[in-house]
Each structure stands twice: as C-alpha cells, then as structure tokens.
Amino acid sequence: MKNRVLKKYKNNPVMSPDRMPIEVLYTFNPGAIYHNGEYILMMDVTTLDDIHRLWIARSKDGYNFTADPEPVRMPAPDPFHPEMNTYDPRITKFGDEYIIIYASDLLQNEARLGMIKTKDFKSFERICTASELGNRNGALFPEKYKGLYFRLDRPFGNELEPCSMWMSFSPDLVYWGNSRPVMYKGKPFKDGFKMGAGAVPIKTDEGWLEIYHTVSTTCNGFIYRLKACLLDIDEPWNIIGYTDFLLWPEHDYEMRGRVANVVFTCNAIAEPDGSIKIYYGAADTNIGLAEGNINEIVKLCTEGK
Numbered sequence: 001m002k003n004r005v006l007k008k009y010k011n012n013p014v015m016s017p018d019r020m021p022i023e024v025l026y027t028f029n030p031g032a033i034y035h036n037g038e039y040i041l042m043m044d045v046t047t048l049d050d051i052h053r054l055w056i057a058r059s060k061d062g063y064n065f066t067a068d069p070e071p072v073r074m075p076a077p078d079p080f081h082p083e084m085n086t087y088d089p090r091i092t093k094f095g096d097e098y099i100i101i102y103a104s105d106l107l108q109n110e111a112r113l114g115m116i117k118t119k120d121f122k123s124f125e126r127i128c129t130a131s132e133l134g135n136r137n138g139a140l141f142p143e144k145y146k147g148l149y150f151r152l153d154r155p156f157g158n159e160l161e162p163c164s165m166w167m168s169f170s171p172d173l174v175y176w177g178n179s180r181p182v183m184y185k186g187k188p189f190k191d192g193f194k195m196g197a198g199a200v201p202i203k204t205d206e207g208w209l210e211i212y213h214t215v216s217t218t219c220n221g222f223i224y225r226l227k228a229c230l231l232d233i234d235e236p237w238n239i240i241g242y243t244d245f246l247l248w249p250e251h252d253y254e255m256r257g258r259v260a261n262v263v264f265t266c267n268a269i270a271e272p273d274g275s276i277k278i279y280y281g282a283a284d285t286n287i288g289l290a291e292g293n294i295n296e297i298v299k300l301c302t303e304g305k
C-alpha cells in the first residue's frame with residue numbers, strides 16, 4: 001500500500017457473518033465509538049428473515065471484536081412509524097449521553113431517520129422519528145450551533161436518482177428545519193452521482209472534518225468510495241476543502257457480497273494521539289478497519305480545495 005493516507009488493517013475484515021453467534025447473512029456499516037474502555041461497533045446485521053437489525057460488537061483493543069449474543073433491544077416503536085429495518089447508525093456523544101441516528105425503514109426504501117439514545121449501550125430510549133419519508137445518512141454534530149442541534153442528512157426521492165448531502169437544525173432534536181444543501185454533484189465535484197454523510201464530524205482547528213461516501217456510476221452499476229471534506233466552523237454548510245478518494249473497494253471482501261464494490265462508513269473515531277479509526281462496511285457483508293492521521297487528512301483537504 002504505497003503512501004496511503006488511510007491504511008487498511010492487515011487482518012481485515014474485523015467482523016464478518018461467520019463470527020456472529022448465530023447464522024446471519026451480512027454484518028456491515030457500523031456506527032462506532034469508544035466508551036468506557038471498549039470500542040463499540042453498532043452494526044447492521046441482516047438475519048435470515050432478511051431484516052436489518054442493529055447489533056453490537058465490542059472490543060478492548062479495537063481489532064478483535066466479539067458480538068453480543070443478541071441484537072439491540074430496540075425501544076417501543078413510534079406508533080406512526082412501526083419500523084422494520086434499522087441500519088446505518090451514527091453515534092454522537094452529547095454530554096453524558098450517546099445519541100444515535102439511523103435509517104428506519106418500513107420496507108426497503110421507505111426510509112426515515114430514527115433517533116434513540118443510551119448511556120451504557122445496554123438499554124436504549126427512543127427520542128423520535130426525526131424526518132419525513134425519504135431521508136437517510138443522518139449524522140448529528142457533537143455540539144450545538146448557535147444554540148441549535150445540527151446534523152447532516154440526505155433527503156432523497158427515488159434512490160436511483162442523484163441525491164446530496166444537506167444540513168438541518170433543531171432546537172430540541174424533534175423538530176428539524178432550516179435545511180440547506182451542503183454538497184451535490186457539481187458542488188464541488190464533477191463526479192459523485194450520489195453522496196451522503198459518513199462519519200459524525202470531527203472538530204479540528206481548520207474546520208469540521210467529515211468522512212463521507214460518494215457513489216459513482218459505471219456501465220455495470222454503482223461504486224461506493226470514501227472521501228473527506230472540511231466544513232467551516234462559523235458557517236458549517238460551507239465546504240472549505242476536500243480530498244480525492246481516500247478509500248475504495250479493491251479486495252475480495254469489499255468486492256463480493258450483498259452489494260459488490262462498496263466501502264461505506266458511519267463512523268470515524270478520533271484517538272487521543274491524533275490517529276483515526278474508520279470501521280467501514282465492505283460489500284454490505286463485512287466490516288473492515290482503516291487507520292490514518294487526522295492532521296494528514298485535514299492537510300489533504302486544504303491542499304485539494
């Protein structure tokens with residue numbers, strides 16, 4: 001691996017269906033955070049009934065994970081949105097709580113943003129369903145903007161059509177609005193048919209660092225790859241820098257599975273030594289780990305703008 005900014009862990013994947021306590025179809029796209037001496041992966045796990053469930057795996061060292069015996073016990077459903085599939089969770093530490101925004105489907109592609117919270121990753125409480133139909137890739141910032149919660153999100157109509165990354169604001173996590181586009185095809189890229197938030201943004205001296213996915217079209221289907229951008233601290237809907245591709249599918253575990261040619265992230269863990277860990281979904285089937293250095297990624301963003 002030449003001089004890559006994000007280096008894939010040599011023993012990838014760190015999680016795959018064969019390491020689960022029961023037979024499952026896929027393990028992918030985890031939210032991830034370090035809590036109480038443990039790396040927590042909140043994974044998408046597809047069970048044999050083809051339902052996507054949130055399921056936690058834990059690790060002391062960040063490399064060797066053990067899945068819980070059972071999926072997350074979700075709090076009682078929203079009576080107006082009795083979700084079936086739950087996937088792509090993004091975990092934000094806010095005070096002494098963790099707020100999780102995830103895709104909540106009645107059926108595939110009837111997606112809304114679900115929102116739950118926990119203090120211990122054992123019991124979970126529902127906050128609300130935080131969007132109308134047709135929204136995914138919600139990532140809550142870990143602090144408020146001028147007194148308001150704010151998040152990246154991704155409204156879409158038909159998921160086969162182009163869609164982009166937006167930002168919305170809320171006084172209370174329940175009512176969201178003042179929405180605006182952050183990034184779309186042409187702003188600033190020529191490529192990227194679709195794009196959406198990946199990780200919960202990380203605050204740096206230069207701006208909010210966001211690792212996100214872009215989807216390119218080929219004559220043989222989509223390719224999902226990761227890039228990074230920097231968002232202005234004072235006007236966070238403004239992109240002030242961005243990189244080329246940082247992570248792409250190239251190995252068997254990233255190119256064969258439920259959906260081929262996909263690397264996708266819902267997390268980036270900033271370590272105290274300035275390094276970063278990204279637990280990424282690979283071909284919607286496995287979970288890989290890529291590591292890098294935050295300053296190097298920020299530098300690439302500012303050089304690339």
Ligand code: BMA
Pocket residue numbers: 029087088224259262264281284
């Ligand atoms: C996106 C989401 C992700 C998935 C990706 C590739 O739209 O549904 O969960 O990893 O497609 O299939």
